[in-house]
Amino acid sequence: MKFVREEWPLGFSLCTCLAVVLFHHALLDDFSNPVWLIFVFLWLFSTILASVLAVVRHADHLAVKLGEPYGTLILTLSVTLIEAASISTVMLHGANNPTLVRDTLNAVLMIILNGMVGISLLVGGWRHREQSYNLQGANAYLGIIIPIAVLGLVMPNYTTTTAGPTLSGAQEVFLIVMSLGLYGAFLAVQAGRHRHFFVMGEEEGHDVHGTSHSLGIHALLLAAYMLPVVFLAEQLALPIDYAIETVHAPAALGGLVIALLVAAPEGIGAARAALDNRLQRSVNIFLGSVLSTISLTIPVMLVIGTLTGHKIILGIQNAQLVLLLLTLFVSAITFTSGRTNILQGLVHALLFLAYIVLLFEG
Numbered sequence: 001m002k003f004v005r006e007e008w009p010l011g012f013s014l015c016t017c018l019a020v021v022l023f024h025h026a027l028l029d030d031f032s033n034p035v036w037l038i039f040v041f042l043w044l045f046s047t048i049l050a051s052v053l054a055v056v057r058h059a060d061h062l063a064v065k066l067g068e069p070y071g072t073l074i075l076t077l078s079v080t081l082i083e084a085a086s087i088s089t090v091m092l093h094g095a096n097n098p099t100l101v102r103d104t105l106n107a108v109l110m111i112i113l114n115g116m117v118g119i120s121l122l123v124g125g126w127r128h129r130e131q132s133y134n135l136q137g138a139n140a141y142l143g144i145i146i147p148i149a150v151l152g153l154v155m156p157n158y159t160t161t162t163a164g165p166t167l168s169g170a171q172e173v174f175l176i177v178m179s180l181g182l183y184g185a186f187l188a189v190q191a192g193r194h195r196h197f198f199v200m201g202e203e204e205g206h207d208v209h210g211t212s213h214s215l216g217i218h219a220l221l222l223a224a225y226m227l228p229v230v231f232l233a234e235q236l237a238l239p240i241d242y243a244i245e246t247v248h249a250p251a252a253l254g255g256l257v258i259a260l261l262v263a264a265p266e267g268i269g270a271a272r273a274a275l276d277n278r279l280q281r282s283v284n285i286f287l288g289s290v291l292s293t294i295s296l297t298i299p300v301m302l303v304i305g306t307l308t309g310h311k312i313i314l315g316i317q318n319a320q321l322v323l324l325l326l327t328l329f330v331s332a333i334t335f336t337s338g339r340t341n342i343l344q345g346l347v348h349a350l351l352f353l354a355y356i357v358l359l360f361e362g
Contacts, residue, residue, distance in 0.1 A: 007221065009050040013228035016047045020235050028235060031242045041243075044236040048261050051225045051232075052082060056265040058222040065215055073190070075266065076288040082226055083108070083262040083293060084300045086233035098311040101301045103255030105153060106316050106324060108293050111259050112286050113327050114352035116267040117334070120282045121345025124274030130339050131279040137197040138335035140189060141287035144182050145294065146328050151175060152298045153324065156315035165315025172306070176299040183295035200280035233258065250359055252320075263289070279340065287335075319358045327351055 004011075020027060031037040059075040066074070087104055124131045152175055161168040167175065190198055213221075240254050266289050273281040298314070305312040316324055330351065334344045 007054070009047075009054045010221070010225055010228075013047050013051045013225070013232065016043070017228050017231055020232070028238050031239055037239050037243065041236070041239040044232055044239070045257070045261070048229050048232050048236065049264065051229050052079070052261060053265045053268075054225045055079070055082065055222055055229075056269060058218045058225070060269070061213070061218045062215065062222070065218075073187075073288065075269070075285065076292040077296075078222060078226065079262050079266055079289060080292040080296050082229050083258065084297045085226075085230040086258050086262070087297070087301060088304050089230055089234045097251065097254070098313045099251060100255055101297070101305075101312055102153065102314050102316060103252040104258050105255075105294060105297060106320060107252070107256040107259035108263055109149065109290060109324065109327065110352060110355040111263045111267070112290050112293075113331050114348045114355060116263065116270055116286045117331070118345050118347070118349030118352055119267065120270045120274040120279075120286065121334075121340050122342055122349060123271055123345075124277070124279055124282070125340065125342030125345055127275060128277050130341050131274065131277060132200060132339050133279045133283045133335075134197055134200050135335070135338035136194075137280075138283055138287060140186065140194070140197055141283075141291055142332055142335060144186050145287065145291050146332065148179050148182065148291075148294050148298070149324070149328060152179065152294060153314055153316045154321065156313075157317060157321070165313050165317060166311070167302075167314065169306075172302050176302055179295045179299050183291065186291065186295075198280075198284055233261075252359055256359065283335075320355075323351070323355055323358060 027040060031040070055078055056075060059078050062074050083104070087101055121131075156165045156167050159167060159171060161171065236257070237254065240257055243249060244251060244253055266285055270282040270285040273279070273285065302312060304310070315321075330347060334340065334348070
């Protein structure tokens with residue numbers, strides 16, 4: 001019974017999937033009633049969020065058993081896999097939206113590098129005034145994040161081989177090889193000869209909620225929670241697309257919703273670690289999440305787009321482009337001293353608010 005109480009989100013998500021399969025027409029074909037539209041959106045959103053939170057919980061148990069940096073690596077890779085699967089599912093089965101990948105990646109960068117970093121540094125600085133982290137590890141993260149982000153999300157605006165903010169076939173192959181190669185080299189550094197870059201002093205165990213099972217059980221449950229998320233993400237796209245078309249909301253709103261689903265649990269974990277004065281774990285979570293997202297999602301989406309004939313627009317434009325470059329610049333400044341305070345958190349939080357404003361009033 002204790003196991004059932006702890007793992008109720010799995011049963012709830014499976015029941016939701018069954019209801020969608022059996023009553024798809026009645027549930028998802030008519031959103032003319034705004035009350036029904038809001039109800040279905042909240043139902044699907046909360047179901048997916050509960051499952052993603054459970055993924056993070058089991059990843060935390062694996063982190064305790066395996067130690068850092070392997071635990072955080074499992075967490076970031078799991079969330080990145082959910083994101084890539086959700087984007088590809090919506091892209092393949094929903095309406096053709098060539099900017100979905102770009103909008104989702106930009107939303108992830110804004111949510112994590114501004115929202116998540118801002119909240120973590122704010123709450124940590126408020127309680128502990130100043131906090132320390134391993135400067136070498138943060139520099140290693142940013143040294144890979146910045147070139148991939150610029151080459152993948154900025155450079156397509158300035159290439160001339162193809163029309164529009166897109167890449168040619170050769171350019172896409174180069175970007176895929178470079179992204180995967182840099183990420184592979186980073187993993188070798190993180191898990192091998194420079195593992196000490198990603199720990200701060202003596203690593204202390206941290207409390208995780210729920211009963212601890214064997215390594216295999218936690219890995220199995222982690223995978224079991226991820227499967228319904230991918231299916232339900234496709235269904236969630238239906239009310240989102242209807243709302244965007246009906247109220248003429250920005251198209252990037254769909255990418256923001258997907259990004260919120262996959263980034264929110266990590267944000268909770270990062271803020272909790274900062275409150276406990278374990279800023280190094282927070283840094284590993286949010287910078288590791290950004291790195292795995294851009295270095296893995298871009299290649300996967302480019303390959304899927306090529307195989308399925310879906311056009312992929314990667315170049316971020318107009319005001320969002322300026323905000324992305326500003327975010328990368330401010331992040332490089334924030335993580336240059338080995339110590340953080342509340343002022344740095346405030347700057348990142350305000351940049352996130354700027355992203356929300358520009359999303360609707362760009």
